[in-house]
Amino acid sequence: MVKEVSEEFEPLIVAFCCNWCSYAGADLAGTSRFEYPPNIRIIRVMCTGRVDPTFVLEALKMGADAVLVAGCHPGDCHYQKGNYIMEKRFGYIKRVVERIGIEPERVRLEWISASEGGKFAALVREMTQQVRQLGPSPFRLISNSK
Amino acid sequence: MSKRESLIRKTNAAIEAFKSQRLRWVTGRSQIKVEIDEKRYQQVVDSIMKDEIERHMIIGAIKEKGLLTVGEISQLTGLQPSRIIQHIIALRRNGVIGEAGERNRQYLYQLI
Numbered sequence: 555m556v557k558e559v560s561e562e563f564e565p566l567i568v569a570f571c572c573n574w575c576s577y578a579g580a581d582l583a584g585t586s587r588f589e590y591p592p593n594i595r596i597i598r599v600m601c602t603g604r605v606d607p608t609f610v611l612e613a614l615k616m617g618a619d620a621v622l623v624a625g626c627h628p629g630d631c632h633y634q635k636g637n638y639i640m641e642k643r644f645g646y647i648k649r650v651v652e653r654i655g656i657e658p659e660r661v662r663l664e665w666i667s668a669s670e671g672g673k674f675a676a677l678v679r680e681m682t683q684q685v686r687q688l689g690p691s692p693f694r695l696i697s698n699s700k
Numbered sequence: 701m702s703k704r705e706s707l708i709r710k711t712n713a714a715i716e717a718f719k720s721q722r723l724r725w726v727t728g729r730s731q732i733k734v735e736i737d738e739k740r741y742q743q744v745v746d747s748i749m750k751d752e753i754e755r756h757m758i759i760g761a762i763k764e765k766g767l768l769t770v771g772e773i774s775q776l777t778g779l780q781p782s783r784i785i786q787h788i789i790a791l792r793r794n795g796v797i798g799e800a801g802e803r804n805r806q807y808l809y810q811l812i
Contacts, residue, residue, distance in 0.1 A: 606718070607718040607727075608715045608718050608719060611711055611714055611715050611718070612715065614711070615708070615711050615712075615715075642727075643727060646727045646745065646749065649746065649749065650714050650717075650718070650749060650753070653710075653714070653749070653750070653753065654707065654710040654711055654714050654753075655706075655707060655710065692703075692707055693707065693708075693711075
């Protein structure tokens, strides 16, 4: 039997989740049986403050259609100010992404606590939908057309 | 220069720019305190970001192709020759690139 390959675009989202809040939130979404699209690939980091701007750019370059950085709510950071550092840094990441010609909507920073499994699932659903509307990443388009 | 080359060149330059000490200082990595207002600070960061990305595009082009003239760098990166010369002055001063002879009466530049 010949397996049909779907031509429909399926986004690939790379998520950097902090160990203490967002990763636990994603875990809770799973254990609570909240349904969300399988388009997300989670990378656990100890804190969003650990996420270097180069990680986001490398992920996009390697074919991610969008990148999500998820951390603790302001004031809840396990390391006190890691998420504040990321919030400041994220503004620069967005501007650079825009400067190199990628839609800034492809990178997002969100706060998700360990008890917000529902919020995590809703965010992934919403983000997948948004990226589907944006279309494939320019890097993916280029590598496909080559 | 194809769209693919341009996008990859720009992204690589942005990655290298974020690794540079100059951009790390101003984007808060080193947590420096400055006594200027936020709007002015953002303008300074934007200007440094633009400079660093363009400089790393120039460095990337020389690293990839070897000896290059300003005109050739301009063709590869899409930057204006006047802008390239400004960056070359800064990069020469910092000891990153240097002159290496001439081609068609234009100076050739190489990485040091």
